[in-house]
Amino acid sequence: MRLAAGLAAARAVSGLARATGRGGGTSLPGKVLTRVEPHAIERLSRRLARGSVVISATNGKTTTAAMVSSVLERTGVQLVHNRAGANMVGGVASALAAAARHGGRTVDGDLGLFEVDEFWLGPVVEELEPRALLLSNLFRDQLDRYGELDTIADRWAELVARYRSKLVLNADDPLVADLGRHDDALYFGVEDDALALPELQHASDSKHCRRCGHAYVYETIYLAHLGRYHCPNCGQKRPDQAVIARDVELRGIRSAAFTLDALGTTHRVELPLPGLYNVYNALGAAALCLALDVPLAQVVAGLEAVAPAFGRAETLDLGGRATSILLVKNPAGANEVLRTLTLEGHDLDVFGVLNDRTADGRDVSWVWDADWEVLAPHVRRMTCSGTRAAELALRMKYAGVDPARLRVVERLESGLDAALADGDGPLFVLPTYTAMLELRELLTRRGQATEYWR
Numbered sequence: 001m002r003l004a005a006g007l008a009a010a011r012a013v014s015g016l017a018r019a020t021g022r023g024g025g026t027s028l029p030g031k032v033l034t035r036v037e038p039h040a041i042e043r044l045s046r047r048l049a050r051g052s053v054v055i056s057a058t059n060g061k062t063t064t065a066a067m068v069s070s071v072l073e074r075t076g077v078q079l080v081h082n083r084a085g086a087n088m089v090g091g092v093a094s095a096l097a098a099a100a101r102h103g104g105r106t107v108d109g110d111l112g113l114f115e116v117d118e119f120w121l122g123p124v125v126e127e128l129e130p131r132a133l134l135l136s137n138l139f140r141d142q143l144d145r146y147g148e149l150d151t152i153a154d155r156w157a158e159l160v161a162r163y164r165s166k167l168v169l170n171a172d173d174p175l176v177a178d179l180g181r182h183d184d185a186l187y188f189g190v191e192d193d194a195l196a197l198p199e200l201q202h203a204s205d206s207k208h209c210r211r212c213g214h215a216y217v218y219e220t221i222y223l224a225h226l227g228r229y230h231c232p233n234c235g236q237k238r239p240d241q242a243v244i245a246r247d248v249e250l251r252g253i254r255s256a257a258f259t260l261d262a263l264g265t266t267h268r269v270e271l272p273l274p275g276l277y278n279v280y281n282a283l284g285a286a287a288l289c290l291a292l293d294v295p296l297a298q299v300v301a302g303l304e305a306v307a308p309a310f311g312r313a314e315t316l317d318l319g320g321r322a323t324s325i326l327l328v329k330n331p332a333g334a335n336e337v338l339r340t341l342t343l344e345g346h347d348l349d350v351f352g353v354l355n356d357r358t359a360d361g362r363d364v365s366w367v368w369d370a371d372w373e374v375l376a377p378h379v380r381r382m383t384c385s386g387t388r389a390a391e392l393a394l395r396m397k398y399a400g401v402d403p404a405r406l407r408v409v410e411r412l413e414s415g416l417d418a419a420l421a422d423g424d425g426p427l428f429v430l431p432t433y434t435a436m437l438e439l440r441e442l443l444t445r446r447g448q449a450t451e452y453w454r
Contacts, residue, residue, distance in 0.1 A: 002036055002037040003037045003040060003043055003044075003103065003104040004103035004104055005036055005037075006032070006033040006034075006035075006036030006037040006040055006097075007033060007040075007097055007100050007103060007104055009032050009033065009036055010029035010030065010032050010033040010093075010094070010097045011029065011097070013028050013029045013032045014028070014029040014094075014097075014098075017029075026082070026084040026085075026086035026091055026094055027086045027088065027090035027091045027094055028090065028094075029090075029093075029094045029097055029098075030086075030089065030090035030091060030092065030093025030094035030095075030096075030097060031089075031090040031093070033093050033094075033097050034089060034090070034093050039127065040093055040096070040097070040104075041089070041092055041093050041096060041124065041127035041128060042127040042128070042129075043104065044093075044096040044097070044099075044100055044104055044107055045096060045107075045112055045127065045128050045129075047100075047104075047105075047106055047107035048080065048107055048109060048110060048111060048112050049110050049111075050077065050110045050111040050131075051111065051112070051130065051131040052111065052112030052113070052114060052128045052129075052130040052131065053068070053111070053112070053113055053114070053130050053131060053132040053133070053134070053288060053292070054114050054115075054116050054121070054124065054125060054128060054130040054132075054133050054134070054165075055068070055113075055114070055115045055116070055134045055136070055284070055288070056115070056116045056117070056118050056121045056133075056134070056135055056136070057118065057135065057136035057137045057138070057284075058118055058137055058138055058139040058140075058330065058332075058333075059136075059137055059139055059277065059329075059330070059332065059333045060136055060137065060277060060278075060280065060281040060284075061085075061087060061115040061116075061117075061136075062085045062087075062115055062309050062312060063273065063278060063281045063308070063309060063312045064115070064134070064136060064281040064284050064285050065081065065082075065083070065113060065114075065115040066083070066306055066307070066308075066309050067281060067282055067285035067302070067303055067306045068113055068285045068288055068289060069081055069083065069113060070302040070303070070305050070306040070307075071285065071286075071289045071294060071298060071299050071301075071302030071303065072111065072113065072289065072292075072294065072302070073302075074298050074301060074302050074305075075294055075298060077110050077111050078108070078109045078110045078111070079109055079110070079111055079112070079113045080095055080096060080099045080107060080108075080109035080111070080112045080113070081095060081112075081113040081114070082094070082095040082114055082115060083095075083309075085115070085309070087114075087115045087116050087117045087120070088116075088117050088120045088124075089120060089123055089124060092114050092116065092124055092128075095112075095114070096112070112128065112130075114128070114130075118138070118152055118156075119152065119155075121155070121156065121159060122155055122158075122159050125159055125163060125165070129163060129165070130163075130165050131165060131166060132165055132166040132167075132168060132288060132291050132292060133160070133163075133165040133166070133167055133168065134168040134169075134284050134285075134287070134288045135156065135167070135168070135169055135170070135176050135179060136170050136173075136176065136280065136281070136284045137170055137173045137176060137226070137280070137332075138152055138153060138156075138173060138175045138176055138206070139224060139330055139331070139332040139333065140330060140331065140332070140366070149175060149206065150210075153175045153178075153179075153210065156179055157178075157179055160179050160180075160183065161182070166186070166291050167179065167180050167183050167185040167186065168185070168186045168188070168284065168287045168288045168291055169185045169186070169187055169188075169239075170187075170188060170189060170226070170280065170283075170284065171187035171188060171189035171238050171239045171240070171241045172189040172190060172222060172223075172226040172227055172228070172238065172280075173206065173225065173226050174206045174209070174210070174216060174225065174229055174238075175206045175210065177238060177239050178210045178211070178236070180239065185239075186242055186243070186287050186290070186291050187239045187240065187241045187242055187243070187287075188241055188242070188243035188244070188283040188284060188286070188287040189238070189241040189243075189244060189245075189283070190222050190226075190244070190245045190248065190276070190279065190280070190283070191241070191244050191245070191246050191261075192222075192245065192246055192247060192248045192258075193220055194248075195222050195248055195276060196220045196221060196222065196227075197221045197222065197223075199221070200218065200221055200225065206225040207225060209231035209233065209234060209236050211231070211234050211236050212231060212233050212234040212236070214231050214232065214233035214234065216229040216230065216231055217229065217230055217231070217232055222276065223276055223277065223280070223332070223335075223336060224331075224332040224335065226280070242262065242263075242287070243260070243261070243262045243283055243286055243287040243290065244260075244261040244262070244283075245258040245259070245260065245261075245279050245280075245282075245283050246258065246259040246261055246266075247259045248276065248279055250274070250275065250276060250340070250343060251274065251343070252274060252340065252341075252343035252344045253274045253275075253313060253315075253324050253326070253340055253341065253343075253344060253428070254274060255270065255271060255272050255273065255274060256271045256273065256274055256275060256276070256278060256279055257269060257270050257271060258271070258279050258282075260283075260286060260296075260299075260300065262286065262287075262290060262296060263290065263296060265296055267296065267297070267300045269282065269300055269303050269304060270304050271303060271304065271306075272304065272305075272306065272307070272308075273306065273308055273312075273313055274313050274340050275313070275336050275337070275339075275340040276336060276339075277333065277336040277337075278313070282303050285299075285303065286299050286303065289302070310325070310436070310440050310449065311325045311326070311327045311431065311436040311439070311440070312325075312326070312327055313325070313326055316443070316448060316449060317448075318416075318420055318427070318443075318448055319420050320424075321420055321423070321424065321425070321426065321427050322425075322426045322427070323420070323426070323427045323428075323429060324426065324427070324428050324429065325429045325431065325436065325439065326340075326341075326428065326429065326430055327430075327431060327432075327433065327436050328370075328430045328431070328432060329360065329432050329433050330366055331366050331369040331370045334366075334367075334370035334371075334372075334430075335370055335371050335374075337430065338370070338371060338372065338374050338375045339374060341375055341378065341428060342374055342375060342378055344378070344426070344428075345378070346377070346378050346380075347378070347380040347425075348375075348378045348379055348380055348426075348428060349380055349381050349382075349419065349422070349423045349425060349426070349427045349428065350375075350379055350381070350382040350383070350427075350428050350429075350430060351382070351383045351385070351415065351416060351419040351427060351428070351429045351430070352382060352383070352384050352385070352386075352392050352396075352429075352430045352431075353384075353385045353386040353389075353412055353415065353429070353430070353431040353432065353435035353438075353439070354367065354384070354385075354386040354387070354388040354389060354391065354392040354432055354435070355386045355387045355388065355431075355432045355433075355434045355435045355438075356387050356388050357387065357434040359433050359434050359437075360432045360433050360434050360435075364388050364391060367391065367392060367395045368395060372395060372396060372399035373399045373400060375399070376396065376399040376400035376401045377400070379396070379401050379405055380405065380423070381405050381407070381419075381422055381423065382396055382401060382405060382406050382407070383407045383408075383409055383415050383418055383419040383422070384396070384406065384407065384408050384409070384415070385408075385409050385410060385411065385412050385414075385415030385416070385435075386410070386412065386415075386431075386432070386435050387410070389408045389409070389410045389415070390408055390410075393406045393407075393408050412435060412438050412439060412442065413442055416429075416439070416442070
């Protein structure tokens, strides 16, 4: 009775949210549902014939889940998926509630595919008990909310020790790879020395062995602290990967390509998403799908057919200008976006939106750790908006951008209009998380973007 009552209340809240124009109800219905029936996620997920899989990481959860969805839907699997990116308990419960039928006695779907916030992974996994768990990376993010990385890593270690989910882990991230020390995990990673960075970036986070505390020695660094490493004290080293990206080709914000080496077979993958970070997302998605026994050819086809989620390298036509939106929310992620943008050449028009709302983290000092210096020589004009617009402009000044090329317009809508009006070439939008959501709402009102959360 509680489940049926909770579902009725959740649907009423969702309908009210839509009717009043306050979003599409990606989290609130689930919050209402779990208030009425605290174990609604457990009860509804049991109705999924093929169980559930869960994806968590600091960066790339939404895109990786979209890739997995693109693959699995080609196989005829009907997914229950929190595809709008609401990834806490409320978002997972909302996705299940939307698929529930007959008061929760049935669920319209075969398999649950859920991206889950790294801090909320424990409570969600406890309810779902997923058959497979993909853990992709841990980067420093919102220290005022989550604390240091070791806090999250310790929670994850306790979690994987309690549940028998098949683990799919990023071998190149020492914090994540170490989670598989007692399990038969499936590891993925990059093997391409042409991508190697000359040294650890300032944004690198995992520098010491979790087993003995000694500093790692890196033979190759690909992205932040991801690479080929070993501990000279206790011998801990990067595990052998079963799913590997070789011969990676990065093509600016348009696309990337790599050779997928898995199960003794190689396939060239033409990925319609940019950057090495998306190559890692694709590797994680491929490894998870292979763990679910999806044929490799279908994995490749699904990766090549994936479409970007809003704000994750999607390009829109706004007033005749090609406008690419690339989420930046922490130093490691920002650095990869900036590195990708430098491949676009010089005289770039940039619209940066820095917010310090709760979902962004109140502490925006991370912008001083990101390597904006690599982008500075490429900037023709940068418009800065958001609640901390002035601080972003100051950071760009110290990165080397001539102040005459910088403009501060705090309101997002006015800033976007100003940035669009000043030029006719491509515009690159770099929003933080809540700024991305505000931009999505703005463009939806203007009829320039799909309402992804509906």
